[in-house]
Amino acid sequence: xxxxxxxxxxxxxxxxxxxxxxxxxxxxxxxxxxxxxxxxxxxxxxxxxxxxxxxxxxxxxxxxxxxxxxxxxxxxxxxxxxxxxxxxxxxxxxxxxxxxxxxxxxxxxxxxxxxxxxxxxxxxxxxxxxxxxxxxxxxxxxxxxxxxxxxxxxxxxxxxxxxxxxxxxxxxxxxxxxxxxxxxxxxxxxxxxxxxxxxxxxxxxxxxxxxxxxxxxxxxxxxxxxxxxxxxxxxxxxxxxxxxxxxxxxxxxxxxxxxxxxxxxxxxxxxxxxxxxxxxxxxxxxxxxxxxxxxxxxxxxxxxxxxxxxxxxxxxxxxxxxxxxxxxxxxxxxxxxxxxxxxxxxxxxxxxxxxxxxxxxxxxxxxxxxxxxxxxxxxxxxxxxxxxxxxxxxxxxxxxxxxxxxxxxxxxxxxxxxxxxxxxxxxxxxxxxxxxxxxxxxxxxxxxxxxxxxxxxxxxxxxxxxxxxxxxxxxxxxxxxxxxxxxxxxx
Numbered sequence: 078x079x080x081x082x083x084x085x086x087x088x089x090x091x092x093x094x095x096x097x098x099x100x101x102x103x104x105x106x107x108x109x110x111x112x113x114x115x116x117x118x119x120x121x122x123x124x125x126x127x128x129x130x131x132x133x134x135x136x137x138x139x140x141x142x143x144x145x146x147x148x149x150x151x152x153x154x155x156x157x158x159x160x161x162x163x164x165x166x167x168x169x170x171x172x173x174x175x176x177x178x179x180x181x182x183x184x185x186x187x188x189x190x191x192x193x194x195x196x197x198x199x200x201x202x203x204x205x206x207x208x209x210x211x212x213x214x215x216x217x218x219x220x221x222x223x224x225x226x227x228x229x230x231x232x233x234x235x236x237x238x239x240x241x242x243x244x245x246x247x248x249x250x251x252x253x254x255x256x257x258x259x260x261x262x263x264x265x266x267x268x269x270x271x272x273x274x275x276x277x278x279x280x281x282x283x284x285x286x287x288x289x290x291x292x293x294x295x296x297x298x299x300x301x302x303x304x305x306x307x308x309x310x311x312x313x314x315x316x317x318x319x320x321x322x323x324x325x326x327x328x329x330x331x332x333x334x335x336x337x338x339x340x341x342x343x344x345x346x347x348x349x350x351x352x353x354x355x356x357x358x359x360x361x362x363x364x365x366x367x368x369x370x371x372x373x374x375x376x377x378x379x380x381x382x383x384x385x386x387x388x389x390x391x392x393x394x395x396x397x398x399x400x401x402x403x404x405x406x407x408x409x410x411x412x413x414x415x416x417x418x419x420x421x422x423x424x425x426x427x428x429x430x431x432x433x434x435x436x437x438x439x440x441x442x443x444x445x446x447x448x449x450x451x452x453x454x455x456x457x458x459x460x461x462x463x464x465x466x467x468x469x470x471x472x473x474x475x476x477x478x479x480x481x482x483x484x485x486x487x488x489x490x491x492x493x494x495x496x497x498x499x500x501x502x503x504x505x506x507x508x509x510x511x512x513x514x515x516x517x518x519x520x521x522x523x524x525x526x527x528x529x530x531x532x533x534x535x536x537x538x539x540x541x542x543x544x545x546x547x548x549x550x551x552x553x554x555x556x557x558x559x560x561x562x563x564x565x566x567x568x
Contacts, residue, residue: 314375
């Protein structure tokens with residue numbers, strides 16, 4: 078009996094080994110990504126704190142009240158973790174989520190017949206990118222948002238035609254992403270358009286729409302109970318207003334007396350960056366803080382954009398180029414943002430993260446990261462300086478996706494699998510690059526906002542690079558033998 082059982086275990090071990098060995102390049106990169114995250118957890122214990130956003134998320138978790146500027150989705154996760162009183166556990170789970178995203182990407186690409194080498198190359202930046210790992214170490218929503226977004230997109234692209242369960246699951250995940258970061262709403266609309274173009278059927282489209290709308294509508298009703306507005310945020314008008322402050326010429330816009338009070342007083346050449354107008358204590362946004370004032374800011378922004386659409390489009394184009402182009406940071410403020418999302422070193426700089434307390438219930442940062450003296454700080458900071466994927470990777474992937482159909486000019490001669498790859502790649506690339514553009518158009522040019530786009534854009538590029546497979550030619554039927562040669566017709 079023992080010999081029989083040992084033989085079964087040996088066969089199972091051989092079978093598992095044979096199944097794992099072909100994927101050793103990916104497993105090696107996955108192991109390296111896990112080691113990197115473990116070193117970060119040891120070197121920067123317990124986690125990072127971003128002044129402003131982290132406090133908002135934690136206050137929402139402990140007060141159970143949705144914040145006016147940030148949705149409550151990430152606060153819900155922090156609330157689930159609150160009984161453990163451990164920042165280390167919170168960021169540890171986020172690092173595991175980062176590894177899970179990479180595994181999901183690889184499994185999806187292999188299912189779509191992408192080669193092991195290309196799939197590994199596509200996943201490697203997500204596993205080894207220092208900025209991605211640093212953001213997983215923050216008490217911030219990016220890791221949770223990216224996981225829900227990517228899982229939803231993979232569900233819809235997993236099969237040639239997604240079932241109604243997959244469509245409903247994707248809708249629910251995008252609803253969760255939307256109430257975690259509001260950028261999820263335009264993504265959900267783009268995905269809905271994708272399902273219409275592919276035409277998955279009324280039942281599947283309805284399942285997607287219901288699973289998306291019901292949770293979002295429920296959140297808006299809850300938000301109304303606290304802030305008197307059916308909305309995800311009563312800061313959306315302020316964010317858009319801040320974007321217009323860099324170019325608006327108030328004498329060219331028909332403004333109400335109330336709206337004239339929030340017009341920037343400085344000449345255009347002396348205007349400050351948009352986020353300064355949004356958060357400065359001396360800005361009009363600080364003077365009109367009430368929730369009902371958001372409609373006034375939104376009205377101002379819409380009028381400014383309609384009066385100067387060229388200036389608004391030019392601002393988006395310039396900042397998208399500045400964020401995507403190779404080379405040094407376009408300005409000091411962007412360089413400062415870039416420093417915040419690096420693994421910090423010992424040199425004291427103003428642009429660095431703070432260290433979180435061990436217990437999130439403290440609701441405040443524990444100390445400056447420059448006072449953190451672990452032996453791993455120096456090597457990890459050096460790694461961060463050379464192993465950070467620039468936001469331009471997302472733009473490059475999108476351009477590659479756009480170029481792929483032009484290279485495959487004989488559209489009708491390629492197989493349906495390649496056509497499906499192209500359509501899915503266009504959707505994924507549009508989502509990845511679109512999130513960057515929408516963030517610039519409605520918020521601020523910031524490298525942090527390109528991190529959730531990175532895995533989506535890499536999936537799109539890998540699908541676009543998959544070799545074209547022409548459909549197999551139909552077999553030529555054998556000629557029928559004449560009956561006069563003595564062969565019966567049924568022979």
